[in-house]
Amino acid sequence: MNKLPLTRDLVLIGGGHTHALLLRSWGMNPLPGVRVTVINPGPTAPYSGMLPGFVAGHYTRDELDIDLVKLARFAGARIINGYATGIDKGAQLIHVVGRPPVAYDVAAVDVGITSAMPDLPGFTTHAIPAKPLGTFASRWDAFRAQADAPQLAIIGGGVAGAELAIAMAHALRDKQPTVRLIDRSRVLTALGYKARQKMLAALIASNVEVIEDAEVTEIFAEGIVLRDGRTIRSDFTTGAAGAKPHDWIAKTGLDLHDGFITVDANLQSSAPEIFAVGDCAHLSHDPRPKAGVYAVREAPVLYDNLRAVLSGGTLRPYKPQRDYLKLVSLGAKSALAEKFGTAREGPLLWKLKDYIDRKFMIQFETLQPMTAPKLPRTLALGVKDALGDKPMCGGCGAKVGRAALQSTLPDPFGDDAAEVQPGQVMSTDHLRALTDDPVLMTRIAVVHALGDIWAMGAKPQAATASLILPRMTATLQERTMAEIMTTASEVFAKAGTKIIGGHSSLGDELTIGFTVTGLTQTPITLAGAKPGDKLIITKPIGSGTIMAAEMAGKAKGADVISCLDLMVQDQAHAAVILGKAHAMTDITGFGLAGHLRGICDASGVGATLDLDTIPLMDGARELSAAGVRSTLFEDNRTGAGPIAGPSMDLLFDPQTAGGLLAAVSARSSVAAFKKLQEVGYNAAIIGEITEGSEIKTR
Incomplete structure (x- = not known):
């Protein structure tokens, strides 16, 4: 939660060694008022020093990679999984594939080099x-x-x-x-x-x-x-022939040396608000070869200078060493060492290299999430219990549970959207941010809001937006609103509709919501399921567990990115394919079991689930087995009611922008399932509707 307003945007392009070390330092001592963004194509950044050992088979891929998602969480930074393709230094914008430009006040480039040979045929x-x-x-x-x-x-x-x-x-x-x-x-x-x-x-x-x-x-x-x-x-x-700069750097308008960004002793480029480090930079004051040791030594200087330029302080120069110890792997666990013209080789040098490399990597494996602020000595009764032992989840994990709603609303488990007049349905939904990237969060929120319309077999008609931004300056408000509204308009347009109005305000944290209307001649409700129907799900489950683990620094970055990618997968084609379903809902805050309970209660039927057929998101099973739970888990387990048979905790995991759950006639279920898979959904037939009212598993 931001206690102080955000006033400056710092954008780090690339996840190289310098930026990785910078993020670690930033997490331990952030500069209040700065919003940090990391742009990198992928959730991890391999450590170059261990690559030969990885190729030889001495290290696993996990040991090779720095997890940038975990590192960004520790640093309080938003991470953008994408390729930077250019810098507009006049408008102070960074262009990224597949999203609106990212604005910056200060930027740093650490994208390394490439050994690609595009001019060589083939x-x-x-x-x-x-x-x-x-x-x-x-x-x-x-x-x-x-x-x-x-x-x-x-x-x-x-x-x-x-x-x-x-x-x-x-x-x-x-x-x-x-x-x-x-x-x-x-x-x-x-x-x-x-x-x-x-x-x-x-x-x-x-x-x-x-x-x-x-x-x-x-x-x-x-x-x-x-x-x-x-x-x-x-x-x-x-x-592996030499070092080449990335092509897009040539179009930045910055001063270059052989294609590399020229920087001075302060690591500043010809545009003072843009810094560059590592192999993509040329040290004009003291040229050095491309080597990881210089990138590592630049990190504390970059950290100090970024803080200085963002806070009005004094910059300090980087002074590279004249020579350094070169340690070269020799296939087996042996290494060659050279410095000042002297060379040695042998197993002991491999042990030295292995020790240095592992010591470097362990810095990123022992990061602990920031602890919650100390509570006042005297508190009202129940405050500690209400806070719980972990931060409140975002997305649907932050919603009120099924059990809590059951005793307060007259009909809490009606259909996904209300039919306001014949042929027209309406729904509203909003999400507390589970990622600090406004563009990604907007895509998730739009797909999530549209889920209720698709679940009723309707076509989206119009939408209004409801936005809460964290406290920030007018400039940052404008930047953030531009990212959100550009993205929302794009996703709604793809769904065949547009935004016609909305409301915005400032608060403690980013919250994005939409009210959506849709048109349908015959709404699909929760009440039509029949014994013998097959249950089809259109997305894997597990997002609540993965995002809870991400908040605690326990989830693999690759699993987090895969989870987020599934959240933004829309259900438009799935809704058409399942248009003849007897009953349908989207799986969101109440989890698979809770939403299935809604179908069973409304239809007066029971159900049997085949646990082995339920698709799970990458990493969800392992995290669940380790005891990771969303804050909504216990309420969902209570709200789903008794379930007979083998247990699986992920049945009660709240989903954000989850898939559709449809009861489809046995005769048409196989064809629908095949069509869903053909168009790219990780769909599955996970059980069937039965007589009675009991939900069973097998």
Whole structure:
């Protein structure tokens, strides 16, 4: 909860090592009044120091990756899962694929480099660059699992290319691999004489074939072509030839050096409000090679300077060291060390490298969520019990439960939307933010509000908005409103309707809601289910558990992003496919069991659920087994009433923008299920309607 108004936007483009360390420091000592945003294509950022060890098989993918979702939560930052494609420094906007531009007062760029070779024919289609690391790691994981007597080609004979070649040979040593390292001149020229000789010996010992003075002219599916006409077979071709800046940087209008952003001693670019660090930056005051050690050492300087420029303080210069200890993996658990021209190798150096790398990563694995503020010494009775032992969930996890409503409303479990006149239905819904990204939260809130209309088989007609923004300056209000309304208009337009009005105010936290009307000749209600009907669900469940875990820093970032992606999946096509359902609802705050209870009570029937067929979101089962619960869980379990048979806690998990639950005739259920899957829904037939009133599981 923001006690002080937000006044400045700090946007971090990229999740490189410098930004990761910055976020850790920010979480421990944030600057009040600053809204921090992280833009990165993916929930994780691989640590470059451990990549060769990962390729060799010494580290798992989880050990390789920094979880940016957890890190952003710790830092109090919103994270945008997307690709930045440009900076408009005049308007101070950052362009991101698939969303409105992101405004900034101060920005920092840490996007690393790429080893892609787009000008080399066939590279984009048939090869994989070693950088960015995330995509390479995923492709290598898949290839290694199915490789059989593979042939591999690494283009680029620098230290990185040689290190990868040795690691690949080691990982595939039991599969008779053929590994070739190809360079247009000599390999390993960046190393001193002693280190180069030791590295060449390691290549020979690993049976890596070194091909020098050979220029690659084309890459095809089965291999590569050299300028001298030779064709070399390759099942896995990667590029590790040098460091190239990302193409979009050239269009920023910033001063560049060989395509990299030129920065001064304060890490500021030619636009003082834009900083750049890591491999994407060129240190004009003291040029240095592209190496992760400089990115790590830049982090405290960037942290201090961002705080200074955002608060009117004094900046301090970054002074890079003259040389650094280079530790190079040698496939097996051995490493080469070089500094000041002296070279050593052996298992002890691997242990040193492993210790340094793990020490770096453990910084991001031991983050603890910020503790709640201390309570006053004297409190009214019941305050501690009402607060509970964890923060209140957002989304539907923050709603009033089924059991609480049952005793207060005259008909709390009627249909999803009310029929205000023949052929027209209306519903209203709002959500307390479960993500600080207004664009993503708006998409979720729109899909959630439309769910009630789709559940009744209606077509959306019109909508009004109800918005509460956190306390912020007029400038930030304008930016946030622009993001919300642009996104809402886009999603509603896709659904065939538009926003015709609304209301906004300021409060403690972001809350987004919509009132929606829809048109239908024959509304689908809760009351039409018949014994023998099959129960079809159109989305996996588990979002309440995953988002509760995310708040506590316990969920994997990849699972959180996957969960959010499912939330924004609309149900328009599903509603059409299920248009002949006897009864239908959308699964939201009351959970699967609670909403099924609503159908059974209204229809005067019972139901049997096949637990093994219910689709679950990635990570939900493990988190539930570990005892993670949404704050609405207990009320939902009470409100669902008795359920006979095996237990599954996720039945009572509140869903946000959940899928549809439909009772469909047995005769048409299989065809409907197949159509749902054909158009992209992770749908399932999860049980059937029965005689009586009891809900059972099996």
